[in-house]
Amino acid sequence: MSFNTDVPPWVRIKAMGYKIVDVELSRPLAPIELAQHQDGVGLIARWHNRLVGFEMIARPTAGVLSAERLRSVADQCFAPRILVTKLEEELLRQRPVAEPALPNLSIAICTKDRAERLSRLLASLDDIRWKSAFPFVEILVVDNASVDSATREAASRFKDIRYVFEPRAGLDFARNAALRSATGSMIAYLDDDVVVDRNWLEGLAKAYQDHPHAGGFTGLVLPLRLDTEAQLFFEKRGGFGRGFNRNEFHNARFDNPLHPVGSGVLGAGCNMAFDRALLLSLGGFDEALDTGAPLPGGGDLDIFYRVLRSGRPMIYEPEYAVYHEHRETIDQLRRQYWTWGLGMMAFLVKSRRTDAELRARHRAMVCWWFFDRLKELARAARKLQGRDFRFGVAELLGGIYGLAGEYDRSRVRVQSIREQNQ
Amino acid sequence: MNDDAFSVRQIDLASADAHVGSGDIPSLSIFWWKDLPLGMQASLPDELPYTEARLRQLAAEFSAAQLAARSVALGAPLRATYEGWPKSVLSLAAALGVQNPLGCLDELATASSASAQHISVVICTRDRGPALAQCLQSIARQSSAPGEVIVVDNSRNATARPLCVRFPNVRYVHEPRPGLSVARSAGIRASRHDIIAFTDDDVEVHHGWTAEIARAFAQWDVEALTGLVLPARLDTIAQRRFQFDMGGFGATFVPLIFDQRFFEETRPSGAHVWKIGAGANMAFRRSAFERVGSFDERLGAGAAGCSEDSELWYRILATGGACLYEPRAVVFHHHRRDWPGFRRQIKAYMKGHVAALVVQYDNFGDRGNIDRIWKQLPAYFVRTFIKALFEGSPGRTRILAAEVQGWLAGLQFLLRLGWRKQRTSNWLRKKTDDPQGSARTVPVSKSISKGPDRRPLLP
Numbered sequence: 006m007s008f009n010t011d012v013p014p015w016v017r018i019k020a021m022g023y024k025i026v027d028v029e030l031s032r033p034l035a036p037i038e039l040a041q042h043q044d045g046v047g048l049i050a051r052w053h054n055r056l057v058g059f060e061m062i063a064r065p066t067a068g069v070l071s072a073e074r075l076r077s078v079a080d081q082c083f084a085p086r087i088l089v090t091k092l093e094e095e096l097l098r099q100r101p102v103a104e105p106a107l108p109n110l111s112i113a114i115c116t117k118d119r120a121e122r123l124s125r126l127l128a129s130l131d132d133i134r135w136k137s138a139f140p141f142v143e144i145l146v147v148d149n150a151s152v153d154s155a156t157r158e159a160a161s162r163f164k165d166i167r168y169v170f171e172p173r174a175g176l177d178f179a180r181n182a183a184l185r186s187a188t189g190s191m192i193a194y195l196d197d198d199v200v201v202d203r204n205w206l207e208g209l210a211k212a213y214q215d216h217p218h219a220g221g222f223t224g225l226v227l228p229l230r231l232d233t234e235a236q237l238f239f240e241k242r243g244g245f246g247r248g249f250n251r252n253e254f255h256n257a258r259f260d261n262p263l264h265p266v267g268s269g270v271l272g273a274g275c276n277m278a279f280d281r282a283l284l285l286s287l288g289g290f291d292e293a294l295d296t297g298a299p300l301p302g303g304g305d306l307d308i309f310y311r312v313l314r315s316g317r318p319m320i321y322e323p324e325y326a327v328y329h330e331h332r333e334t335i336d337q338l339r340r341q342y343w344t345w346g347l348g349m350m351a352f353l354v355k356s357r358r359t360d361a362e363l364r365a366r367h368r369a370m371v372c373w374w375f376f377d378r379l380k381e382l383a384r385a386a387r388k389l390q391g392r393d394f395r396f397g398v399a400e401l402l403g404g405i406y407g408l409a410g411e412y413d414r415s416r417v418r419v420q421s422i423r424e425q426n427q
Numbered sequence: 428m429n430d431d432a433f434s435v436r437q438i439d440l441a442s443a444d445a446h447v448g449s450g451d452i453p454s455l456s457i458f459w460w461k462d463l464p465l466g467m468q469a470s471l472p473d474e475l476p477y478t479e480a481r482l483r484q485l486a487a488e489f490s491a492a493q494l495a496a497r498s499v500a501l502g503a504p505l506r507a508t509y510e511g512w513p514k515s516v517l518s519l520a521a522a523l524g525v526q527n528p529l530g531c532l533d534e535l536a537t538a539s540s541a542s543a544q545h546i547s548v549v550i551c552t553r554d555r556g557p558a559l560a561q562c563l564q565s566i567a568r569q570s571s572a573p574g575e576v577i578v579v580d581n582s583r584n585a586t587a588r589p590l591c592v593r594f595p596n597v598r599y600v601h602e603p604r605p606g607l608s609v610a611r612s613a614g615i616r617a618s619r620h621d622i623i624a625f626t627d628d629d630v631e632v633h634h635g636w637t638a639e640i641a642r643a644f645a646q647w648d649v650e651a652l653t654g655l656v657l658p659a660r661l662d663t664i665a666q667r668r669f670q671f672d673m674g675g676f677g678a679t680f681v682p683l684i685f686d687q688r689f690f691e692e693t694r695p696s697g698a699h700v701w702k703i704g705a706g707a708n709m710a711f712r713r714s715a716f717e718r719v720g721s722f723d724e725r726l727g728a729g730a731a732g733c734s735e736d737s738e739l740w741y742r743i744l745a746t747g748g749a750c751l752y753e754p755r756a757v758v759f760h761h762h763r764r765d766w767p768g769f770r771r772q773i774k775a776y777m778k779g780h781v782a783a784l785v786v787q788y789d790n791f792g793d794r795g796n797i798d799r800i801w802k803q804l805p806a807y808f809v810r811t812f813i814k815a816l817f818e819g820s821p822g823r824t825r826i827l828a829a830e831v832q833g834w835l836a837g838l839q840f841l842l843r844l845g846w847r848k849q850r851t852s853n854w855l856r857k858k859t860d861d862p863q864g865s866a867r868t869v870p871v872s873k874s875i876s877k878g879p880d881r882r883p884l885l886p
Binding site for chain 2: 083215
């Protein structure tokens with residue numbers, strides 16, 4: 006890369022973003038042209054329309070990512086996965102299995118004052134809902150105490166959307182409202198800051214047909230945009246990615262003695278689906294978690310954990326994929342890391358109280374978590390990575406604050422919200 | 428959950444009812460595609476039985492690795508990397524071009540029908556009658572019978588003789604001088620065929636073992652071969668700790684070439700030859716012993732502890748040879764059942780490892796061996812200790828203590844070498860007036876042939 010001499014180099018680097026490109030590998034690879042302000046590619050790879058990989062490729066020379074470079078990335082990162090996928094399809098062809106009938110599906114979108122993003126998501130759903138294999142698909146928009154009518158208007162612009170208003174602010178209030186008003190026997194939750202992949206419903210259908218007894222499903226979360234430094238940074242640190250292999254989770258796991266306490270590995274709350282009857286029998290989501298500020302996290306960890314503890318498995322399915330709009334600014338991102346620490350510890354404090362059987366594991370998880378974060382901090386300090394260090398500190402402090410009674414404070418707050426809205 | 432015995436199951440993924448047998452007790456499942464071992468997985472009752480979809484996914488993942496490692500069109504053969512693992516060289520074009528992958532897999536899974544008449548099987552034993560009987564029975568069931576079976580009895584009073592008489596095709600050799608290396612060398616002297624395969628008395632071999640060894644040596648121009656060592660039983664806590672915490676005898680299910688590049692890459696930290704395989708399942712061409720000598724009698728059970736096998740691979744690699752790891756040659760090893768025995772074994776492993784590093788340094792003068800004793804191993808102890816503290820596996824620290832004891836016990840070999848070095852270098856200096864004269868600069872060929880323990884073995 007050649008630098009313009011009258012602009013200091015760091016100014017240019019800061020302005021850079023990555024172009025997200027969707028590539029079909031079964032067709033010949035073509036070079037990818039980048040715009041002026043882009044200095045990398047976020048490559049979404051498919052093979053015969055199935056998602057097989059995502060890679061971030063930095064700094065192609067002269068604004069073009071050549072076909073050769075693309076091929077070498079594909080050789081390294083996608084070829085093994087293609088071979089696995091081929092074998093899987095071949096095995097299925099040789100030994101076809103009886104496919105259980107799909108359930109009625111309710112898609113619940115919980116949103117608050119984000120009409121624009123909601124429209125974007127509804128548009129992406131509109132493309133696929135009519136073509137899906139599910140016998141019946143309903144879409145519920147749960148308006149979580151929005152201040153104006155923009156959300157209602159956005160929902161009304163699409164065909165066949167059920168609009169539910171939940172006056173009590175808090176994501177898990179909204180999720181429980183959706184749970185009660187839904188009619189499908191399976192309920193799929195989406196956050197309003199995502200867009201669904203074109204195979205989203207097919208992925209969910211496939212996971213269900215292979216595992217009809219699963220209590221829940223989680224899916225892949227890819228970045229929607231990589232335009233800002235914060236988004237790039239977040240994705241480079243792993244983002245929400247949980248890989249391109251399907252994974253099964255049960256009440257115990259041989260390779261992790263702390264499982265299922267570390268339920269973060271299952272996926273993320275912005276893209277998850279459950280057997281609705283099971284959730285109702287578990288009492289729905291914990292409304293004291295995921296309340297928005299000051300405790301905007303932990304609800305997904307808690308519900309994954311309780312589903313697994315109920316004895317039903319959960320399935321992570323990479324083709325059940327969404328694109329998530331990551332936090333745009335560094336400050337928002339730091340806030341998110343704080344939230345992760347906070348939510349994790351609030352969840353652990355709660356589970357320790359409600360699930361006496363696994364108390365030793367909760368305790369060990371707290372130890373492990375702090376040990377792991379301190380290790381990360383030490384690594385960042387050693388390598389002089391100031392930003393990693395500051396984010397690490399934010400997460401650690403969040404964890405300490407969460408351990409120090411945040412769950413109880415949140416319960417008090419939630420109780421007063423309930424009383425105000427009676 | 429660590430208290431329950433694990434059952435060891437064999438699951439053939441090529442058969443349609445594979446999912447029926449996976450059960451609901453803690454188990455280590457070993458997956459096969461007909462006669463080709465694919466991989467293994469330990470599971471708790473909560474994760475069992477495997478669903479049909481899960482087995483399909485496992486079959487696809489395992490067989491993709493087999494195809495990439497064994498099909499020449501996809502980049503086989505694979506070389507071992509620094510970690511002792513393969514690095515796939517699969518290209519996008521090759522992956523897209525694969526036609527009929529299951530047909531290819533079926534072809535790869537065909538059992539060997541090669542004749543094993545040119546193979547001598549050598550089993551060294553010492554006072555383990557019942558285990559030896561099982562071992563000999565498994566060898567009697569080979570699909571291709573080996574040219575000869577030699578039992579070297581390393582006990583003082585020839586206790587294995589009555590047992591061996593019961594097996595008509597077994598030649599019995601008594602070697603009263605204690606030491607596994609001594610016994611193996613006696614076995615080599617007694618053997619008559621071109622390929623010499625070793626296994627231990629606590630092992631049961633797969634029925635295709637000798638046939639697969641014959642096929643591998645016919646296909647590859649290598650001097651040494653190792654194979655897959657699977658656990659036979661996981662009943663006791665000692666057996667499970669050995670398999671799961673200490674990694675057993677390895678879990679690689681794809682063939683690998685260990686060549687000069689592997690040797691050079693790992694040389695700075697003492698050439699990681701122990702990643703090549705295990706003495707419970709190894710074979711050599713006779714020419715290898717003629718070229719680099721036999722097992723070092725200072726090493727091995729009965730002497731320093733172990734690593735006599737890896738030290739021999741070190742010599743082969745250091746002098747330009749190559750070793751092949753071929754997991755199609757399968758044996759099942761009975762790990763120690765009792766905890767004190769397991770601890771002693773771990774201690775002996777570490778002691779033998781340090782001794783082997785000293786011997787390798789003595790032979791070839793690679794500083795990497797000494798660096799490993801003083802840097803890598805202590806660092807490994809500290810890392811393991813911290814990890815065990817925070818991840819809360821109390822058993823691991825007890826194992827670690829045995830390892831540290833073994834390491835300390837192994838340091839004596841370093842001291843002894845130091846004393847000997849001093850003497851010889853003084854002696855050299857007087858004799859040649861060469862101020863640089865020391866064993867470190869002795870060329871490879873000389874160092875191989877020197878020393879009382881590496882006399883030519885063949886009559």
